[in-house]
Amino acid sequence: MTHTPIAGLRATQMTYAALDGAEQIAVTDLLRAEDIVKTFGPVTALNGVSLRLRRGEILGILGDNGAGKSTLMKILTGYQPQTSGKLYIDGAETVLRSVDHARALGIECVYQDLALANSLSVYHNIFLNREILYPGFHILNNRAMRREAIRCLEEIGVYIPSVDAEVGALSGGQRQAIAIARAVHARARILLLDEPLAAMGAREAALIIDLILRLKAEGNMSIIMIMHNYAQTLDIADRIMLMQRGQVTYESDARSTSVPELMTIVRREYQHFQLHKESA
Amino acid sequence: MARTLNTMLKWRELSVIVVAVVLAVYFQIANANFLLSNASLQNLSQFIAPVALIACGEVVLMIGGEIDLSAGMVYALTPFLMYFLTRAGLPAPLAIVGALAGAAAVGAVNGMVTVLLQVPSFVTTLGMLFLLNGLTLTLSGGTPVGVDAGPTLAFIMGRGGYAEFVWAALIVLVMHFMLRNTRWGLHTIAAGANPTGASEAGIRTRELKMVNFVISGALAGLTGILEAFRISSIDPTAGGTHIMFLAVAAAVIGGTPLAGGSGTIAGAMIGAMVLGILNDGFTLIGINAFTFDLILGGAILVAMLCNILISRYRRRMAVS
Numbered sequence A: 001m002t003h004t005p006i007a008g009l010r011a012t013q014m015t016y017a018a019l020d021g022a023e024q025i026a027v028t029d030l031l032r033a034e035d036i037v038k039t040f041g042p043v044t045a046l047n048g049v050s051l052r053l054r055r056g057e058i059l060g061i062l063g064d065n066g067a068g069k070s071t072l073m074k075i076l077t078g079y080q081p082q083t084s085g086k087l088y089i090d091g092a093e094t095v096l097r098s099v100d101h102a103r104a105l106g107i108e109c110v111y112q113d114l115a116l117a118n119s120l121s122v123y124h125n126i127f128l129n130r131e132i133l134y135p136g137f138h139i140l141n142n143r144a145m146r147r148e149a150i151r152c153l154e155e156i157g158v159y160i161p162s163v164d165a166e167v168g169a170l171s172g173g174q175r176q177a178i179a180i181a182r183a184v185h186a187r188a189r190i191l192l193l194d195e196p197l198a199a200m201g202a203r204e205a206a207l208i209i210d211l212i213l214r215l216k217a218e219g220n221m222s223i224i225m226i227m228h229n230y231a232q233t234l235d236i237a238d239r240i241m242l243m244q245r246g247q248v249t250y251e252s253d254a255r256s257t258s259v260p261e262l263m264t265i266v267r268r269e270y271q272h273f274q275l276h277k278e279s280a
Numbered sequence B: 001m002a003r004t005l006n007t008m009l010k011w012r013e014l015s016v017i018v019v020a021v022v023l024a025v026y027f028q029i030a031n032a033n034f035l036l037s038n039a040s041l042q043n044l045s046q047f048i049a050p051v052a053l054i055a056c057g058e059v060v061l062m063i064g065g066e067i068d069l070s071a072g073m074v075y076a077l078t079p080f081l082m083y084f085l086t087r088a089g090l091p092a093p094l095a096i097v098g099a100l101a102g103a104a105a106v107g108a109v110n111g112m113v114t115v116l117l118q119v120p121s122f123v124t125t126l127g128m129l130f131l132l133n134g135l136t137l138t139l140s141g142g143t144p145v146g147v148d149a150g151p152t153l154a155f156i157m158g159r160g161g162y163a164e165f166v167w168a169a170l171i172v173l174v175m176h177f178m179l180r181n182t183r184w185g186l187h188t189i190a191a192g193a194n195p196t197g198a199s200e201a202g203i204r205t206r207e208l209k210m211v212n213f214v215i216s217g218a219l220a221g222l223t224g225i226l227e228a229f230r231i232s233s234i235d236p237t238a239g240g241t242h243i244m245f246l247a248v249a250a251a252v253i254g255g256t257p258l259a260g261g262s263g264t265i266a267g268a269m270i271g272a273m274v275l276g277i278l279n280d281g282f283t284l285i286g287i288n289a290f291t292f293d294l295i296l297g298g299a300i301l302v303a304m305l306c307n308i309l310i311s312r313y314r315r316r317m318a319v320s
Ligand SMILES: Nc1ncnc2c1ncn2[C@@H]1O[C@H](COP(=O)(O)OP(=O)(O)O)[C@@H](O)[C@H]1O
Pocket: A040, A043, A044, A045, A063, A064, A065, A066, A067, A068, A069, A070, A071, A072
């Protein structure tokens, strides 16, 4: 089966409408972004991106380097404001003022660079900017943070030799797990993962996938994950979205598409783009 | 054995302590007056105190990959601010507070230019160094002035033999505790180790950095005032680049890497002690100033190398 990317996009949108009805969408969409544009001076990183995240699902975002995936994540976390476009959380239009604001709304992100401080301990990293303090003085309650960190890592089934270890000394998978633990511990409702499997061995990747699927199974979390590997994404995600040059070029149920189909779309889009460039 | 090694690695200050003790013992053997005479000890404490105080500010900045080259000039300017405020009729304690506010303001300017205009602090504070030096020389007309304050205040502010050292010790203790056990300290280290990551975690890294420049300025100013009281005179050529570089050297010897990401205040204090012991020890033995600088340079190089090697080793130990 082949269809043009744009037709594919329309088809999914129509499916939503047919399945849920307009009001239903407002209820089930935990997060909705509409026509997000983001420019950095002359660079247009996002050129009208819309997405919806439904309760309890995993949305996989695929796309080449520079497609704007990380930029989109950083808008959804309040790290940077969009140039234009709207965000809806629980159906209500929301302007995210800061990372803390997004966190208060239950949005947590594991950034591509993991946002870990190498020279700090595992438990300090898990509690970074959300430290447990003795009342009044901004003094760290290290004992409580240690205890909580151990409990949290146990709860999500991650083994780290010691929570006192400096994070810089740990492996890629362990670091990823710590970054995820930080988000989970914050009781995230919406978890954003930016390339959680990048730079990771097969065994470590399997552990992280396992962790993500367990978080989903617990049912309190909706997840957007940016991925590189098509097959892995189709395995884990409920829905997938393809981003190219700052736009969503394809969107589909994970079950109703395949790796070859995605490859075809990517290639066609690319050729289309080349043609445009030549004729322009 | 492995345990001892681990403890040693955990307390990175320990290796510097060993160096300090070894040096002290050596000079004690070479010259019996070194530690056991009160005059000599007091001398030593008066070398260590200003270096340690300024180093506190430098460590905090160096953790964030920044440096304050103007600290020694803030040190020279601040007592003059105090002097002029007293002349304008302010009581001495208020004049001190006002002068410290001035020193903090210099830090704020350093911080704002560095952070908001994204100028490397090396450049910002280098400019500030020359600017303040010119300002101090102009304001003072190049001549020293006296300090006028009541005897009690003067005693507390540095006239007393060990007063400055007590100040330094107290501030080092407080700053060391704060760096390790407060939100500010944790965020300073996090922002130094991973600036982007820290701000992604919601830490206001820019504000944090500006605050730290203010701290450095205020500490340098306080040091200048303490020194002025100690020698009962305000000298426009006091402090300067020499004291600033000694402070940076103390920080580096103590285990704070210039590249940032980590650092220790207690280490800087011990670093200052090492410098003090070298300085006084060689003076007592009768080595001249040229040789001292030669040895100091060597010591800094060795300390930096040790730093790099030790942190590499720690990484490897922690993984296994
Ligand atoms: N802070 C920024 N300043 C300037 N350009 C940026 C910035 N962040 C991202 N970009 C640009 O936006 C585009 C998309 O980047 P990004 O979102 O990181 O892509 P992806 O994560 O899909 O690889 C790239 O061209 C990148 O150079």
